[in-house]
Amino acid sequence: MENVQLQGTVLDENRCETNKALLQGTVLTDLQFSHKSYGESFYWFEMGIGRKSGYRDEIKVVVSERLIWDISFSIGCRIRVEGQVRTYNEECEGRSKLNIVVFARGISRLETEEEEDQDENNIYLDGFLCKTPIRRTSPLGRELCDIMLAVNRMYNKSDYIPCIAWGRNATYAGGLEVGTKLAIIGRIQSREYKKRDGDGNILSRIAYEVSILKIEE
Template structure:
């Protein structure tokens, strides 16, 4: 059962470690740490994505900055309480970690597959230049009654297709994990720069049940 559930959320990336390990939390005596990895896009831009790593998988006392790693695992979310608000925090939960000498598969540095359910009505819109976009929030089940809530963004005909999906609909998504900077306005004079993490959709299917 657990293996089957893990199959519904699979991500693998190859990239360069660009931060130190930072303690996150402990579960039953096992410490978990976050570390950032920079992943190249084909467009020569990069995505900087947080990893969640167990101290039993990697020597977290070592400085890995500048090293190339290949990791696989799951894209996970949790709600962090900030005052009266909840913030959705996303990271790749690492199950396998391997140092690599060079990236021989430049087209396969960032791949994700999700099998989940639409949990909010899709938001369809067009940019000022006429590009079609749809924002989706997908719930992916995990063992023991938990779920991960993954923001996804679709483009073009995929966006138009996704705009027809109903809440509770079963979908499968293939794409990549991306980071995106945005500016949040606090008041008339102040604004803050934030980073959002989401899945950029390359292919999606609606599963009729």
């Protein structure tokens, strides 16, 4: 993510933003420089957030130096992040790749044992369906539906956020038309998949998406 330029309610009556992320988990990597904008330096790190199934999502977070200058920040410490889901395109192996991060607007270290025992991964989005939904079936026979949500932000910009619906939500999402305004509650997740390159080698890749828990027009 070096030198990448990132600009810093229907389902929930407490939600007043079209794009909100609330994460709580463990720092997995050291801070690494991302980019500088208007004299302000930004860094990125990976954050681990456990699921009830035992799997751990590893999410990239971008944070300003001005939010962490007074925080003792190290691998293994427990933190809480409030921010937004952001996306940007990056050239990779001659192709454009969509990258997804959480842009931190607030960050704090967890101090009490009760806080440290709890992981949290909540995403709230209001946006517009910008591509035709793709319905498919998982290897275990569960119905899935992939959708792309365009979420507007300041300066006439938008984030294009891939989301995945399951079961009844997948059936519902599969019947929606492009341009439909949607409200979504879910979690941001990382998923490993295999890809074969031009030489026939099988490579491991990580995809990021919002797993939908609730969805409505």
